Amino acid sequence: xxxxxxxxxxxxxxxxxxxxxxxxxxxxxxxxxxxxxxxxxxxxxxxxxxxxxxxxxxxxxxxxxxxxxxxxxxxxxxxxxxxxxxxxxxxxxxxxxxxxxxxxxxxxxxxxxxxxxxxxxxxxxxxxxxxxxxxxxxxxxxxxxxxxxxxxxxxxxxxxxxxxxxxxxxxxxxxxxxxxxxxxxxxxxxxxxxxxxxxxxxxxxxxxxxxxxxxxxxxxxxxxxxxxxxxxxxxxxxxxxxxxxxxxxxxxxxxxxxxxxxxxxxxxxxxxxxxxxxxxxxxxxxxxxxxxxxxxxxxxxxxxxxxxxxxxxxxxxxxxxxxxxxxxxxxxxxxxxxxxxxxxxxxxxxxxxxxxxxxxxxxxxxxxxxxxxxxxxxxxxxxxxxxxxxxxxxxxxxxxxxxxxxxxxxxxxxxxxxx
Amino acid sequence: xxxxxxxxxxxxxxxxxxxxxxxxxxxxxxxxxxxxxxxxxxxxxxxxxxxxxxxxxxxxxxxxxxxxxxxxxxxxxxxxxxxxxxxxxxxxxxxxxxxxxxxxxxxxxxxxxxxxxxxxxxxxxxxxxxxxxxxxxxxxxxxxxxxxxxxxxxxxxxxxxxxxxxxxxxxxxxxxxxxxxxxxxxxxxxxxxxxxxxxxxxxxxxxxxxxxxxxxxxxxxxxxxxxxxxxxxxxxxxxxxxxxxxxxxxxxxxxxxxxxxxxxxxxxxxxxxxxxxxxxxxxxxxxxxxxxxxxxxxxxxxxxxxxxxxxxxxxxxxxxxxxxxxxxxxxxxxxxxxxxxxxxxxxxxxxxxxxxxxxxxxxxxxxxxxxxxxxxxxxxxxxxxxxxxxxxxxxxxxxxxxxxxxxxxxxxxxxxxxx
Numbered sequence: 001x002x003x004x005x006x007x008x009x010x011x012x013x014x015x016x017x018x019x020x021x022x023x024x025x026x027x028x029x030x031x032x033x034x035x036x037x038x039x040x041x042x043x044x045x046x047x048x049x050x051x052x053x054x055x056x057x058x059x060x061x062x063x064x065x066x067x068x069x070x071x072x073x074x075x076x077x078x079x080x081x082x083x084x085x086x087x088x089x090x091x092x093x094x095x096x097x098x099x100x101x102x103x104x105x106x107x108x109x110x111x112x113x114x115x116x117x118x119x120x121x122x123x124x125x126x127x128x129x130x131x132x133x134x135x136x137x138x139x140x141x142x143x144x145x146x147x148x149x150x151x152x153x154x155x156x157x158x159x160x161x162x163x164x165x166x167x168x169x170x171x172x173x174x175x176x177x178x179x180x181x182x183x184x185x186x187x188x189x190x191x192x193x194x195x196x197x198x199x200x201x202x203x204x205x206x207x208x209x210x211x212x213x214x215x216x217x218x219x220x221x222x223x224x225x226x227x228x229x230x231x232x233x234x235x236x237x238x239x240x241x242x243x244x245x246x247x248x249x250x251x252x253x254x255x256x257x258x259x260x261x262x263x264x265x266x267x268x269x270x271x272x273x274x275x276x277x278x279x280x281x282x283x284x285x286x287x288x289x290x291x292x293x294x295x296x297x298x299x300x301x302x303x304x305x306x307x308x309x310x311x312x313x314x315x316x317x318x319x320x321x322x323x324x325x326x327x328x329x330x331x332x333x334x335x336x337x338x339x340x341x342x343x344x345x346x347x348x349x350x351x352x353x354x355x356x357x358x359x360x361x362x363x364x365x366x367x368x369x370x371x372x373x374x375x376x377x378x379x380x381x382x383x384x385x386x387x388x389x390x391x392x393x394x395x396x397x398x399x400x401x402x403x404x405x406x407x408x409x410x411x412x413x414x415x416x417x418x419x
Numbered sequence: 420x421x422x423x424x425x426x427x428x429x430x431x432x433x434x435x436x437x438x439x440x441x442x443x444x445x446x447x448x449x450x451x452x453x454x455x456x457x458x459x460x461x462x463x464x465x466x467x468x469x470x471x472x473x474x475x476x477x478x479x480x481x482x483x484x485x486x487x488x489x490x491x492x493x494x495x496x497x498x499x500x501x502x503x504x505x506x507x508x509x510x511x512x513x514x515x516x517x518x519x520x521x522x523x524x525x526x527x528x529x530x531x532x533x534x535x536x537x538x539x540x541x542x543x544x545x546x547x548x549x550x551x552x553x554x555x556x557x558x559x560x561x562x563x564x565x566x567x568x569x570x571x572x573x574x575x576x577x578x579x580x581x582x583x584x585x586x587x588x589x590x591x592x593x594x595x596x597x598x599x600x601x602x603x604x605x606x607x608x609x610x611x612x613x614x615x616x617x618x619x620x621x622x623x624x625x626x627x628x629x630x631x632x633x634x635x636x637x638x639x640x641x642x643x644x645x646x647x648x649x650x651x652x653x654x655x656x657x658x659x660x661x662x663x664x665x666x667x668x669x670x671x672x673x674x675x676x677x678x679x680x681x682x683x684x685x686x687x688x689x690x691x692x693x694x695x696x697x698x699x700x701x702x703x704x705x706x707x708x709x710x711x712x713x714x715x716x717x718x719x720x721x722x723x724x725x726x727x728x729x730x731x732x733x734x735x736x737x738x739x740x741x742x743x744x745x746x747x748x749x750x751x752x753x754x755x756x757x758x759x760x761x762x763x764x765x766x767x768x769x770x771x772x773x774x775x776x777x778x779x780x781x782x783x784x785x786x787x788x789x790x791x792x793x794x795x796x797x798x799x800x801x802x803x804x805x806x807x808x809x810x811x812x813x814x815x816x817x818x819x820x821x822x823x824x825x826x827x828x829x830x831x832x833x834x835x836x837x838x
Binding site for chain 1: 602
């Protein structure tokens with residue numbers, strides 16, 4: 001398996017030291033340039049390998065059709081399933097290997113500089129699910145809005161709580177969002193009011209992308225789950241806290257969330273993440289058998305969130321880690337399908353806000369500023385309780401092992417005023 | 420506009436008396452036969468007009484491509500928008516008019532008997548939203564689970580409460596479902612348990628299907644809303660009440676709903692429903708300006724639910740009406756987009772359970788049997804508190820005016836045992 005456990009493998013493509021995209025990563029995305037329509041590519045160093053161009057050279061890439069490489073989404077490739085995609089990535093690893101010359105002789109026609117490319121949404125997302133699987137986040141929210149002594153709700157340690165989100169408004173890094181408008185009730189003694197959201201927040205999350213699942217009515221077990229997971233992205237589940245507070249009882253978040261969610265452009269495969277797997281927190285009480293699992297399924301992915309103001313002042317506001325998840329991916333997927341719910345290639349399942357145990361590792365401004373009571377000092381002298389118009393929120397995630405960095409690419413979103 | 424306000428219009432296709440599909444209806448669907456792949460069709464009497472075949476004759480059908488008529492979903496046609504689809508229906512009305520001979524001469528090559536056809540999901544559904552807009556349903560649920568004296572939650576009369584559902588598990592009429600399994604906590608003093616759902620329920624709903632909306636960040640007003648609505652279907656939002664009770668706080672229904680939702684096969688256009696529009700209940704307190712509307716946007720659609728046992732015993736368990744909705748379609752759509760959320764062709768927005776004011780008009784077994792305390796007597800001597808394995812739930816909806824019937828076609832779903 002090509003990953004950071006094999007730091008000795010090198011590519012004939014020059015990879016700058018510390019690049020998030022060494023040959024041990026090889027994440028998939030959809031890119032375009034001024035000369036080429038959106039199509040599948042694989043990141044390598046500062047470049048993108050154009051898979052349509054590779055296939056066009058007549059080089060064997062496996063059981064895929066030409067049209068699968070001439071698509072504006074990865075779903076066509078992914079419809080071949082996990083084994084085929086894993087083999088495709090291994091094959092690309094061979095072709096990019098320093099010892100291989102088949103592709104190297106065509107370098108100019110198959111490599112595109114990332115700086116010359118625009119990245120697009122990598123998949124057509126059928127359904128988007130958001131979990132709520134960080135115990136520190138759920139505890140913080142419970143402390144703020146419910147009982148500090150009983151912060152976790154009774155079901156929280158028994159089920160990976162989740163809900164359905166909106167897929168139409170998921171956008172890639174670089175696409176700005178507008179501050180949402182909506183109905184809120186700032187004063188419980190007065191009628192609700194309409195206007196731009198006042199408490200705009202990010203949520204630091206990661207999401208995994210699925211393959212086609214089993215037919216409707218059939219479940220996927222925890223031991224089968226990874227066969228249905230392609231890879232992961234950084235995910236910012238934008239949230240309007242004041243809208244959420246007024247609307248969410250009893251059916252959950254709706255307009256507070258569905259105005260936009262942002263994702264990083266490259267899908268980093270589970271194979272690339274394999275060396276970073278770690279054991280999660282011991283789950284107490286013991287879970288029901290369908291949620292039991294073997295092996296390590298948490299992943300040590302250090303995460304960072306910065307806010308950049310319009311004047312260029314930048315401040316790191318969170319350093320968290322995906323390893324803090326209480327419920328892991330295979331449990332989330334087994335729970336999601338235990339009732340027979342089906343999956344489609346390109347479905348996205350997000351973690352929920354990833355908070356760690358200390359203040360510096362909280363994954364939302366709601367928690368960082370503790371409902372606005374502890375403002376963040378910005379280097380330009382201003383303060384942030386929530387996100388202001390003109391701010392850019394930047395998320396990054398990078399794993400490191402054996403001198404190899406496995407990164408996701410930056411997730412950057414600017415907030416524009418309400419329309 | 421071709422609808423029941425013009426009962427004098429007749430088709431050269433024979434339409435049996437009382438047929439739900441006279442020339443005044445002309446709903447759109449996707450059908451296949453043993454000789455033809457899934458493709459768009461329009462119901463007329465006992466037949467389906469094969470639009471690919473009509474287009475293949477060289478007959479002008481408007482600004483559509485040949486591939487739009489050779490698709491397994493209506494989204495390609497619908498991507499042309501409301502005006503084009505309204506014109507297409509009017510054009511089909513001309514071609515099927517008793518006074519027209521252009522198509523009549525090719526009747527054998529363009530008409531398929533409905534009894535020879537299989538109906539499919541008519542649209543590729545991007546996102547599915549479920550509202551909670553029946554005041555009688557919300558009141559009944561509030562009485563059962565919260566405070567009978569304050570059954571409606573504080574936000575209910577201010578916002579059309581809604582949440583996102585799962586689109587992958589929406590299935591057409593005729594496709595059976597399996598009883599879902601999952602986690603419940605029947606005894607709050609003991610740990611939760613895993614097993615087949617014990618309280619399986621239907622929800623009598625209707626859903627509307629949208630066209631592409633505005634770009635992300637832009638809102639659709641109540642006066643613009645109908646320009647983005649194609650038509651309506653019957654909808655059964657299957658629900659596992661015991662799973663729902665344990666999982667839904669604080670983020671709303673998830674596995675209790677996403678194992679399956681069933682829809683009727685024909686999309687009945689807003690144009691066909693126009694003569695049945697009625698005024699809704701006066702909304703108190705007055706809504707915020709973005710939810711104000713002019714004109715009548717409730718629709719008088721009598722609805723009926725039956726349960727049929729495996730032995731063939733059948734019992735009507737609900738007679739309701741879509742006119743009972745407190746929040747109407749244009750308010751739902753304006754609310755859904757007020758925060759800038761975008762829409763795509765084929766998105767589906769369901770009403771929520773449609774209950775009327777009296778017991779005979781409740782839209783779920785939860786309400787009909789009042790949490791199981793008032794079982795329904797079946798003609799074979801058995802009782803129903805909720806839905807049993809082997810039961811088939813049948814929903815129908817038909818509007819009548821001027822001797823014309825506008826129907827949706829039956830929505831029929833059999834429940835199989837858990838796998």
